[in-house]
Amino acid sequence: MxxxxxxxxxxxxxxxxxxxxxxxxxxxxxxxxxxxxxxxxxxxxxxxxxxxxxxxxxxxxxxxxxxxxxxxxxxxxxxxxxxxxxxxxxxxxxxxxxxxxxxxxxxxxxxxxxxxxxxxxxxxxxxxxxxPSGVDTAATALYRDLELPLPSLNATPMEKTILIWGGASSCGSSAIQLAVASGLRVITTASKANFDYVKGLGASEAFDYRAPDVVDQLKAAMKEGDLVFDCISTPDTQIACAEVLSSIGGSFLPLVLKPEPGLPGNLDVQPVMGLAPAFTTSELSELANAWGPGGAPHVGTAVWHDFMPEALESGKFQAxxxxxxxxxxxxxxxxxxxxxxxxxxxxxxxxxxxxxx
Known part of the structure; x- marks a missing residue:
């Protein structure tokens, strides 16, 4: 004791x-x-x-x-x-x-x-x-659900773009940095006042989420095979992200909240459980009725032990x-x-x- x-x-x-x-x-x-x-x-x-x-x-x-x-x-x-x-x-x-x-x-x-x-x-x-919460939620979406390469201090660039909707949020701030550390090009939405902030985290482009044609702008900035992660997940952002993803032939949309009814039936829309890296697959299976199946303990070790200490020390990941x-x-x-x-x-x-x- x-x-x-x-x-x-x-x-x-x-x-x-x-x-x-x-x-x-x-x-x-x-x-x-x-x-x-x-x-x-x-x-x-x-x-x-x-x-x-x-x-x-x-x-x-x-x-x-x-x-x-x-x-x-x-x-x-x-x-x-x-x-x-x-x-x-x-x-x-x-x-x-x-x-x-x-x-x-x-x-x-x-x-x-x-x-x-x-x-x-x-x-x-x-x-x-x-x-912690922002990183683990982002890591679960990027590595368990979207199956990106694990983060590295010297990532190999990929010919792939990911849209992080809500880049100035806690989860979005981590998602931008982790996606960059996995070699992806990142675009994001934010208010105009936060454009410099999200670009300072590694986003290549920022789009004003208040713009009436923001969905059309995002569609034009993306191509088939690109990815979308909704870090806000209000009804409006879910609809917008689903429209963008559908336009580029995507199929899986991770959210930080539960899906709203009425989203396109061809999409697999799933809430992200940010604590997944803390649990083993068998432990999460026992909780499946409440939280959904799956597990990502390797993500926890890869992010928190293998990547994060040196990334914070070197300044390649910002708090x-x-x-x-x-x-x-x-x-x-x-x-x-x-x-x-x-x-x-x-x-x-x-x-x-x-x-x-």
Missing amino acids: SAFKNEAAWMMMKNAKELEVKEGPVPDPAAEEVVIKVAYAAVNPSDWRVQDQGFLNLPFPFILGNDVAGTVAQVGSEVTEFRVGQRVIGHCDGLISLDIKRNGFQLYSTCRERVVSAVPDSLPLANAVVL KPDPFVIKGGLSKVHEGINMLRDGVSARKVVIEIAGEA
Whole structure:
């Protein structure tokens, strides 16, 4: 058992908007788990959607939070990649595993080793924490679903373009960079104010999603065999992406939300489960009724262990979007969730939990 005293921001019942800060679960890592002393935790859309929509059958009281950054406090008996005191980021899988120790809004959070990554000293933890959910969602879509080559620091260029709809979003920011690291040419949609931002991430062209003829512009910029990934997935963006994909003879459209009714029947339109890299195929098969089949543990290792540490160190992968940091500890988590619910652009809401020493 752990000697660490934990504290957490609890969602006490279904649809509760206020969170209660009190004693948290005792950290006790399994063989392949890492306990992280949380300096910063990022807020994601899943946090407010759980509150507002109650779309998951969670065992209340529950702890939310997917993304954490901090230092390693404990490691399981079979952990080989990390040591106590090391600066890391981690992706918490509690929304699937239903293990409250594996959630982010607490002082000590537990993550599976395969979705933990070292953070270079040159990168502040407040910036690094923006990455886990966005990277894993993008990686699942690009590598498991669209079967792109895994990312490399020296990618071989491919004669293929991918449209990332919503390049200034958290997922879009990661998807642009991963696709470039896989050798693809990337085009994306964004507001005109964010054109320089998405091009700075590696996009070759940016298109104003507000333009009335944006779909026609995108069709003209793409060819047969190119790919589309919708990182926004509102009803309007799904229709637009489906039209673009159909025009170039494509068949598979990954989304970050569930498909809307009425999309073309010739397309395979599937929501991306961003936590897939945390689980083995057999583990996900057991959850198939709720989450769909499949698994991508090799993606987790390839991205977080083989690619990301050196990519961050060398500057070939940027921790984007920039954080909007709310100070004040766990009592400020509800404020951060409310802010994201209201909407942010090219920023990610981050809560300072314990801060960086």
